[in-house]
Amino acid sequence: MLTQTSLNRILYGSRGFRIRVPISSCTLAAGAGEVYRKVIKVVEEHGVDAEVYRVGCTGLCFMDPWIELAREGLPPAIYGNVKTEQIEHIIKNYSEGDLSEATAVRFKTGSGGPPALEEVDFWRYQVRYVSRNCGLVDPESIYDYIETGGYLGLKKALYMKQEEVIEVIKTSGLRGRGGAGFPTWLKWKIAYEQKNDVKYVICNGDEGDPGAFMNRLLAESDPHRVLEGLIIAGYAVGATRGIIFVRAEKPLMADRLEKAVEDARKLGFLGKNILSSNFNFDVEVYRSAGAFVCGEETALIAAIEGRSRPRQRPPYPATHGLWGRPTVINNVETLAHVATIFQTGVEEFVKHGTEKSRGTKMFCVTGAVKRTGVYEVPIGTKIKTLVFDLAGGSIEGRKVKAVQIGGPSGGCIPAELMDLEMDYESLQSYGAIMGSGGLVVIDDSNCMVDVAKFFTSFTLAESCGKCLPCRVGMRHLSDLLERLTSGEASLEDIEVAQELGESIARSSLCALGGTAPNPILSTLRYFKDEYVEHVVNRRCPAKVCAKLVKYSVDPALCRGCTQCARVCQVGAISGSPGEVHRINYDICIKCGQCLIACPFGAIKKV
Amino acid sequence: MVKVYVNGVEVEVPPGVPIIEAVEKAGYRVPVLCYLNDFFSEATCRLCVVLVNGRVVPACKFPVSDGAKIVTESRELDTYRRMNFQLLLSTHRIKCWSCLRKTSCSLLDLSKQLNLGEFPVCSECPLTGDDCLVAKGEPCLGPLTAAGCSAECTRNGVPCLGCRGYIEDPELWRDSMRDLYEKHGVDGEKLEAAAKFFWSFLPGELKKIISEVSRDK
């Protein structure tokens, strides 16, 4: 669909030389703002005939900030982790045809030199279907989006009947990317069949999972794709209005979406008689205060209405949603998929994925890996491909112990099960969830009880408090984990945790309570020995739980330099210069300062 | 009308009504606490959970659907109801000895219905306020003893000796019990002596409460 001429125009721009600088929340945090200014300065000062081009992010966070230089006749070259002082040098060398310092090139001409993207691990296992434009086009330019085939999908859809549009999504087999994997066509069909003069479609851009940002990345880098999907959804169900729900603490995402809406309206993709089709539809970006629970669809609707708690379903939003009207709620990525399916045709989409779950999914890999980032891979990809091939595996000297999949209420899958092919069903049967696609890699320096405690305290804080099991049950689970990590729990407590966790999961009102015990249940399932160790021997095998570790001086290594005694805030360390020092456990508060201070590695955690 | 099966019993109810109506029509009962018909039906307490086609749902809110198979009793449901009831109690400051709602308390009714035995003899004792034997300084074990005897002794002015054994989970009521004994200056040693009559073994929690009362004296 993207012709070579269009691709060249996008790659090199009208002047034949484009320098891409990613401007998005994550790259800005990594210093892309200074890089951008510096690139402009260098280009001006040296009279380089290049266009400094703002793009979104590729999702390769580990090389932020990066820049890409593309001059006609040369392969576009990507430079990772650039510092402002290198920029002059990079531009000069590239202009002279010296690409040797590039991290990778988009495609290769000839042999030698930096690897092409299709040769490097962090790229070649990916299938960039919805994220195809991320890092390639200017997210604030509707013309660039159109150049890549944008709004062609909408045009195709508007030529069809509403039922036909739903049928296309049905044959694609697209399932919701927001967590539960509900078939998108079915949701649309139910809403379509409702007799009501007002219907709504909502794009769920809440994304409250800590450590997950694929929706933000997609919407900041290619906002028109999300919008196009929303318009198609609106047409399919017969809605008059669309709402894009974004957290106020993601201002750039909201700004870019707002700009996209304005530009689309100017060009007639929104408003009355869209593309002369009798279809009237408009979209508004709704900025909300953030709460994890607001991502839940009934809570999200309530938030727009001015309340904020989930309610028991049914009735489902598709029949009884915003202001009591039929409402379709879809995730950012789901809608971007919709637009792309109409642009590329269903065949392109169904090429990837599994029998039950077609297509690709963006996963956000963070934690103890070499290359954190957002990677788009076919559904059914093995966990190990994501963790080891794409993200590069654990940091030197460490071993991957588990992967927490599905956000704070996902589950921990142990390293032995890395061969698992990730789809909605398989993850669930192993105690995790797809969620929005966040993967936190946990290495052997972590204590699994402590990990469970961390996630449990997050969901406890985010519980809306409406229903009893989640409100009170999670507090008890959290207290219990606190006791476990302090060595004050009994074996009976572990059984209580199991029973209580299952009870909360099964009897809570919404899916927050329904999934919140996952971290504790999955760690109990795969790492029970660690729990037992905390109780029976009052020992934390990973030496993480502060109350269960002791600091002691190794007499063989101690040279009596007195460093430790000087940093100890409570005066727990005694010893004269040149003699082996001693820690008084009655006074020690286990702050660990001495461990950091000792130049000889004589202080040990035991 | 739609047809549903409650524990295998076929009943007909209007479409869209909450499952609880079908359950009652079929002659079964489920514990209900937060549901107040039209006034409040937000399904927040989750005590009324039943199984519909294998899924756990609240009977007070979940609508019937044609042919639905509803199960109201199972080991699984029993666990969830008990769990949730205990969670509820864990946040409830129990003060049956001075509570005016004692004679019309839905929590107490539920405790009996779920056969939980979590409440003290005080919940059945007609004496409240100044009439309470503890308030009169007597070493009455009513606040520490499992209910179920209809408080025969205290009804007749005799302090409770704890013949039914101590309540199951003293942790739940600890603060309230201590406050009560302390407020009325009941002597810890006398309490301990009374407790020894039937309770050769005292769980640590109770022991602590009693000794805390003595120590404060």
Ligand SMILES: Cc1cc2nc3c(=O)[nH]c(=O)nc-3n(C[C@H](O)[C@H](O)[C@H](O)COP(=O)(O)O)c2cc1C
């Ligand atoms: C606690 C909680 C948080 C959620 N957060 C999000 C979110 O941030 N984004 C999202 O798209 N869906 C979220 N969901 C799922 C939504 O309820 C809903 O299923 C989804 O938006 C439907 O879109 P889809 O069919 O396209 O996946 C959340 C659900 C729960 C229970």
Ligand code: SF4
């Ligand atoms: S499960 Fe938790 S978040 Fe959901 S309604 Fe109940 S209290 Fe609120």
Ligand code: FES
């Ligand atoms: S009675 Fe409270 S949830 Fe049904």
